[in-house]
Structures are given as C-alpha cells and as structure tokens.
Amino acid sequence: MGRSPPPPLSLTPSYISNLEQTSSLGGTPSSGTYSPPPLVHWGSSLDLRSPPVSFRYSDIVSSPSCNDRALVQLYKHGILRVHGAPTDREGQWELAECFSGGGKDKREERDRSIYHSNSGPMKTLYGSTWSTSTTSTLQGASTSVADSAYTSDSLPLHTDMTYFHSPPGLQIFTMDTPAPNSGGSSVYRDGFHAALTLWEEDPQAFSILSSTNFTYRYLDEDQGWHLEASGPIIDVDTTRVNPDGKPVLKGVRHNDLDRIGFLPPLHPPSPPPEFYAEVDRALSKWDAAVHGPGRVRVHLREGEAVIVNNNRVMHARERFTLKGGERSVVGCYVSREDIESRWRYAMTTK
Numbered sequence: 001m002g003r004s005p006p007p008p009l010s011l012t013p014s015y016i017s018n019l020e021q022t023s024s025l026g027g028t029p030s031s032g033t034y035s036p037p038p039l040v041h042w043g044s045s046l047d048l049r050s051p052p053v054s055f056r057y058s059d060i061v062s063s064p065s066c067n068d069r070a071l072v073q074l075y076k077h078g079i080l081r082v083h084g085a086p087t088d089r090e091g092q093w094e095l096a097e098c099f100s101g102g103g104k105d106k107r108e109e110r111d112r113s114i115y116h117s118n119s120g121p122m123k124t125l126y127g128s129t130w131s132t133s134t135t136s137t138l139q140g141a142s143t144s145v146a147d148s149a150y151t152s153d154s155l156p157l158h159t160d161m162t163y164f165h166s167p168p169g170l171q172i173f174t175m176d177t178p179a180p181n182s183g184g185s186s187v188y189r190d191g192f193h194a195a196l197t198l199w200e201e202d203p204q205a206f207s208i209l210s211s212t213n214f215t216y217r218y219l220d221e222d223q224g225w226h227l228e229a230s231g232p233i234i235d236v237d238t239t240r241v242n243p244d245g246k247p248v249l250k251g252v253r254h255n256d257l258d259r260i261g262f263l264p265p266l267h268p269p270s271p272p273p274e275f276y277a278e279v280d281r282a283l284s285k286w287d288a289a290v291h292g293p294g295r296v297r298v299h300l301r302e303g304e305a306v307i308v309n310n311n312r313v314m315h316a317r318e319r320f321t322l323k324g325g326e327r328s329v330v331g332c333y334v335s336r337e338d339i340e341s342r343w344r345y346a347m348t349t350k
C-alpha cells in the first residue's frame with residue numbers, strides 16, 4: 001500500500017525551517033507550522049486526579065476540542081487519567097479511537113468492521129481489548145495469558161511489549177473491579193524524568209544504557225508465541241540536543257522480567273572485560289533512578305482509566321489478595337504510529 005511519492009527534497013529555506021520545527025517525535029509537517037509544547041518531566045507531585053491531566057470520559061468522546069486538549073496533555077505529560085469510563089469492550093474501543101486513526105473528526109462515519117476500521121485498539125497477542133479476568137467477555141478464548149499481569153503478584157515498574165520492535169504507543173488501563181482492600185494499587189514513573197536524572201548524576205551510565213542493545217523475549221507455549229526484539233533502554237535522538245544541552249529522548253524500553261541479555265557494541269569487535277561490569281553498574285544506577293523519588297501511586301476506582309505513553313511512562317502494580325473477591329482491569333493498546341500521527345496533526349496549525 002502506498003500513496004503518491006512526495007516531491008523530491010531540496011534544501012530550500014522552507015525545508016530547513018520545517019526541519020527545525022521537529023520535536024522528539026521527529027518528522028516534518030507537510031504543511032502548516034508544527035508547534036509541540038515542551039514536555040513536562042514530572043515527579044511524585046503530579047496529581048492524577050486534578051487538571052491538567054484529568055478528563056471526563058464523556059467529554060473526550062463527545063467533544064473534538066476536549067479530545068484535542070487531552071491529546072496535548074498526553075503529549076506533554078505522557079499520562080492521563082480519565083474518569084467515568086465504561087468497562088465494556090465498546091468503551092475501550094471508543095477511548096482508543098480518540099487517540100488513533102486520522103485526526104479529522106469523523107465520529108459519525110466510523111466503521112468498526114474488522115475489514116474497514118482504521119482506528120481503535122492495536123491488535124496484539126492479547127487481542128484487541130483485554131481483561132485481567134479470564135471470565136470477562138473482553139478476554140478471548142485464544143488470547144495469551146502467559147503474563148505476570150494475570151497473577152496477583154506485585155509487578156515492578158516497566159513498559160509493555162519490550163519484545164516488539166515497535167512497542168505500543170499507548171496503553172489504556174480501565175479499572176473494572178478494584179481489589180477488595182487497599183492492595184493492587186497502581187504506580188507510575190516518568191521514564192524521561194528518570195533518564196534525565198541518570199544523565200545528570202551519572203553520564204557514563206546514561207551513555208551505556210543509550211548505546212547498548214538489550215534483548216527482550218516473550219514465550220507462550222500454550223498459544224505458540226515466541227516474540228523477540230532488541231533496543232536500548234534509553235533511546236536518544238543523537239542528531240539533536242535540547243537548547244539547554246540535555247539529550248533529546250525518543251523513548252524508554254524497560255522490563256526486567258522480559259529482558260534476557262544484551263548485545264555488546266559492534267565496535268570494537270570484542271569489548272574489553274570491564275564492559276560487562278560497566279553495564280551491570282549502569283543497570284544498578286538505572287534501577288536506583290527508576291525506583292527513587294518520582295513515583296506516583298494511585299488506587300484506581302471503578303470506571304477510572306489511565307492512559308500512558310508506553311514509550312515513556314512506566315507502570316507497576318502492588319500485590320493484592322482476593323479472599324474470594326476479584327480484581328479486574330480491562331484495556332487495550334494504541335500503536336505508536338497512530339498516536340504520534342494524532343499528536344503531529346493536532347499540534348500543526350492548519
């Protein structure tokens with residue numbers, strides 16, 4: 001599939017001007033002025049239940065201007081809290097549509113058939129929508145459940161699907177049934193804040209984690225899945241630096257439970273023995289930055305959804321016990337291509 005090729009590039013003043021407008025998203029707008037706001041690198045003071053990161057579900061899905069405001073805040077903070085969200089498949093789909101597909105408002109014309117839909121959730125090994133309850137109608141019979149999210153154990157801070165070459169752009173979690181006591185709270189950490197903390201405190205560790213490819217794997221013998229991908233923990237745009245000298249961050253890929261090893265750099269062909277000790281040291285420094293100050297903890301109520309930029313914000317879950325009750329979270333993913341397209345379109349003057 002393709003479209004007409006773009007006109008040949010030439011280094012005209014307008015072309016160079018467009019290049020200079022690019023942000024950490026990369027890319028050049030075809031027309032108009034692309035004006036993304038500065039990112040907000042947040043710590044533990046972020047209040048998920050207050051503006052500017054808190055929205056009502058019915059406002060986002062019914063108002064294009066509210067949808068655009070939510071897009072901008074999601075770009076800046078990498079996280080949104082949405083309250084009043086339905087917990088059925090339609091609700092997850094509708095929320096995903098607000099952050100995917102083409103940016104023109106065509107709510108009345110959306111076609112959700114499997115053959116024609118070009119917006120909504122990203123299809124993954126967990127289905128288009130998922131539920132941590134195996135009795136939910138959102139949980140398909142053949143979707144993979146070989147993941148620690150389907151247990152009651154605590155989950156350390158991580159990003160999802162590190163074993164994808166292009167991990168999902170967004171994850172949408174909607175609380176269906178909270179754990180019957182205070183267990184199972186959600187924890188979030190701005191990975192860009194953690195990465196810049198590391199850059200300031202230990203530039204050598206930052207350099208190693210942004211130049212070494214780590215490999216991640218997902219195996220599910222029951223369903224026959226074997227997924228693998230590699231990438232640096234901290235993905236840096238090496239072509240540019242911020243005006244303040246700080247690195248331009250493109251993404252964070254981090255999941256200790258799925259990481260299986262790392263690849264030494266190609267040059268020199270055989271890294272010196274101390275390289276491996278340096279990687280171990282860098283990983284422990286990263287662990288300290290991730291689990292240091294800056295985490296936000298929230299006990300989600302029924303109908304509260306949290307949307308995270310999965311290439312930036314890490315999530316975790318505290319352990320819970322059920323004693324006959326149930327805890328159920330439903331949700332879906334949005335592809336990185338879709339959300340980045342929505343951001344560029346929304347933040348380019350028409």
Ligand SMILES: [Fe+2]
Pocket residue numbers: 149158159160315
């Ligand atoms: Fe996860």
